[in-house]
Amino acid sequence: MLSKRNPQLNKHGELVHLLSIEGLPQAIIHQILDTAGTFLSVNDREVKKVPLLRGKSVFNLFFENSTRTRTTFEIAAKRLSADVLNLDIARSSTAKGETLLDTVANLSAMHADMFVVRHSESGAPYLIAQHCAPHVHVVNAGDGRHAHPTQGLLDMYTIRHFKKDFRNLTVAIVGDIVHSRVARSDIHALNILGVPEIRAVGPKTLVPGDLKDMGVRVCHDMAEGVRDADVIIMLRLQNERMSGAMLPSAGEFFKNFGLTPEKLALAKPDAIVMHPGPINRGVEIASTVADGAQSVILPQVTFGIAVRMAVMSILAGNEA
């Protein structure tokens, strides 16, 4: 088979699309995080705008509903002075009606400069990146179970902010890993950044054994999973896991894998608790932990805007 260049990098190795964290050089990740740091101060200013994307059009293409992620991308683009168009496109699973590529071709013809794409199928942003006009940049805002790279990057920003160095950390990711694009993006990023111990914690139905090929230690016991951890990332548990016979009940899940003060006490005393949101209180995380001193869930949201500004400004500066 032909060796295919990573489709998100140009021939100079610069980022032209952000599709996945997998395969990104460490230097690009640090560049994004450093750039995000400079934007954090913008967010604290009276006039929260910089002119980096002035005259550019950013299209939010959400084939799957998400108010929260779309809003953060919208804020980020507006703070960069871009024109933002939000398109909520009900995803049609049949070939009837307009196809995904027809939609993209039409929007390209409207002189879009950047597509922020969320889609329920893994890999959809790759298809769009392969077929859009060469000047258009694609940002994956979550595709199926595959990737949510800006969430992964904001998680890395958060960890770097609180822990400074990645190279001596133990990070536990707990919950529904098999269905989680956030977990996959975090795992790739943590590996690239040199985290020596990444644990994937949950029951066997949600944490498959072949995750170890992604460079994680698989744990099916919560106490073992969080013991001496520096960072605990809790994932949202979807209700459909119960109907799909993956779990008997939310209650049993919480009892065994929910993060309570007692479980958190097994981690390092200065461990931080993260969650991509929205949280299910009493399902994967106890309220006392979510609102507790070790929780950095709200700073994650703040950092998320700066990280998305960084991604969009870097992409806009690179040519395919």
Place this chain on the structure above:
Amino acid sequence: MKILIKGGRLIDPASGLDRIGDLAIANGRIVGLGDVGEFSAERVIEAGGLVVAPGLVDLAARLREPGHEHEGMLESELAAAAAGGVTSLVCPPDTDPVLDEPGLVEMLKFRARKLSRCRLFPLGALTTHLSGESLTEMAELTEAGCIGFSQADQPIRDTLVLARALLYAATYDYTVWLRPLDAYLSGGVAASGAVATRLGLSGEPVTAETVALHTIFELMRSTGARVHLCRISSAAGVALVRAAKQEGLKVTADVSINSLHLSDVDIGYFNPAMRLNPPLRQGRDRDALRAGLADGTLDALVSDHMPVAPDEKNVPFAEATPGATGLELLLSLALRWGQDSGLSMAQSLGVVTAAPVRVLGSALGSLGASAGRLVEGGVADVCVFDPAASWAVTPERLSSQGKHTPFAYEISGFELPAQVRYTVVAGHMAFEAAAAR
């Protein structure tokens, strides 16, 4: 028409014949093989440097007819068969409508015969509408021309229906063609494993195949049915088939060109050309399939031909219609497997000629004695190819309306061995390569 093919390398896998010689054809039959002597032919083909082999027999090719008549699908796909040196093919019943009534089968056979490019052997539906609930009129369908009964890719959920279907078919010794697939464990878009996990694609576990195989073998023991297993995809599946054959069950099996040469790693960045059914499994599965085909555990190699329109492939991976074009690649990929495995050309050709005819057995009637073989007095279904030529698979080189294949040059970056020059079906010239004219 009398045809004389002169000075070619005659290879007949069934008899082990492999020598330079002539082949004479008259009245649709092979009338001279080897040293032909005086023979006045209307058409003489100089075959120096070419291989003269039996026409290929493909046990799994979808022509999408009935269903796609308006696209001229039967014409183009039978032309593709001829261009690929395929002179007989078996088509599954998952057409639209399903091949569950004698009239549909007769019409399909009639239309194929009129095109006279390739012999067509339809499989009838095992259950009406393939719904897995009630049995089709198997005896009527057999009279109409069906050579066996199949559920295509739609497993029967109700084990009692499967047991009765096997028992009823066993009454007449009809072969039941089953893709071993558990109705509940199937449905993933890629094989379970590290690649599917990393890409976030839903997985189809090996147990979807092995659970079904255990069920099928148990029911074969109790019913005495004869079963052909379609497109084994896993190392564990190969091992179960091997054990079943050793036990003496009346079972045969095939593997697709895709599973034989590729693995899930080839999915790359969600390439929809790799969306296949069965899904591509791991490298160790591919290795076991290759070994199983070489040692005869798997009887035949099939193209698993499925023409898919561009609109059905230019969508996200999971939404893409599974399947790839294959009829024109079968010969090349059989030879490539043989070369990789250190087999003789006769052995490589055997899995696409004599072996599939043995699978078809008595269902072929009088054809069974000579199809897939070069026999004096037998039917003149012949494939003449240049073993030294190689070719790049590009859309414009394919006669099929299906242009998607994992072996497309732009994906694989390699050329395939051997080019078909002439295909003779029942003594007619069904295909001549443009360069050969």
